[in-house]
Amino acid sequence: MTTQEDVEFVVHSIADTALEQEEYFCQLDSVVGDGDFGYSLARGFERVLEEWGDYDRTDPGVFLQKVAKTIMSRVGGTSGPIWGTAFLRAGSALKGHGEASASDVVAALRSCVDGIKARGQAELGEKTLLDALVPAIDTLEAEMAGGATTSDGLAAMAVTARQTAEATAGLQARRGRASYTGERSIGSVDAGAMGVAVFIEKLAEAWPHR
Template identity: 65%
Template sequence: MSSDALGQTELVVRTIAETAVENERYFGDLDAVVGDGDFGYSLARGFEKLLEGWDDIDRTDVGTFLKKCGMTIASRIGGTSGPIWGTAFMRAGVAAGDKKEISGEQVVAMLRSAIEGIKARGQSDVGDKTLLDALVPMTDTLEQQLQQGRSAAEALTAAAATARESAEATRDMVAKRGRAAYTGERSKGSVDAGAMAVAVIVDRISEVRSR
């Protein structure tokens, strides 16, 4: 990441927020198959609030910015998604600290911190048919690509492809966490809404960052 770490972070967060709002119906429809269908609505309303107060978010440094975003998300997104997505942003912010420049290695560390926060908050892990089933493999690919010397754009493109493949693979899983877990075997045959949301968002970030 360039020395304009805050600017790049703002671009990524804004892309996440706008993508969540734009895909409200799609994410809701995915969730309605085995859940209560409110995932898209909850996510969109929370990120709308973030965008409404966009200019007032503390931009002292990347860490502060992400933590403030996380606090807004946690308080505004309904259901279980608020604490999970909010925790992810806050943990990433803690990992970023007051750094003015952020390397690809540090981005991976921020994602790993977010993942650990999600695991702890949601009492879930890879294989439980949640957003982790896209987020973890995506982060693994990003790290591998960067270690192999790929550019940020190349690494992100590969990570987005992994996120999409991994989200699609949740179709064969039985949900063990969230409302979908109550449906047991009936949760098989449909993709997890949270995992697909991660795939759609990372795909959009990849597009925006490659321009």
């Protein structure tokens, strides 16, 4: 079962990684984007950490909704609405759950995807973070259904996320600033997709030692 403490660990890991990888994420985004992806995420999650002790912890869902509001108010550009919506949808899915089963977690992640699709008007194959996130969630669901531990599920999820993020180099961007470059977007990975991969990798690495 996933507890409040587990959810907080995940969010804190993402926040720490956003700050640690700020420059790298900006470099990725500067190839065909406006180069502010890392900066925007870092400033948002920096505020999340500043407000960490003030969040309502009635249950994991309420906690995630509060985090979402911070992200939406502090992350600039298109990233704020996209990432904020993801956290908000996950919070809505988990609200009222003191603890969450593996199927609850997968359902919450699927809700994130639905929110991102709706907010960004994006689908798979359009060179966005969805191209790493959706396959990673599919892998986690399959691993957990097969009886894998959370650590093993996250490790498998990280492998899939890395592979699919790297595969976005072969796609032409159809959404976001990168889409303005047309065929020139082919040959470089999507910054959002690679960000998802790095977040999951760092989480998978840290989870056994939490």
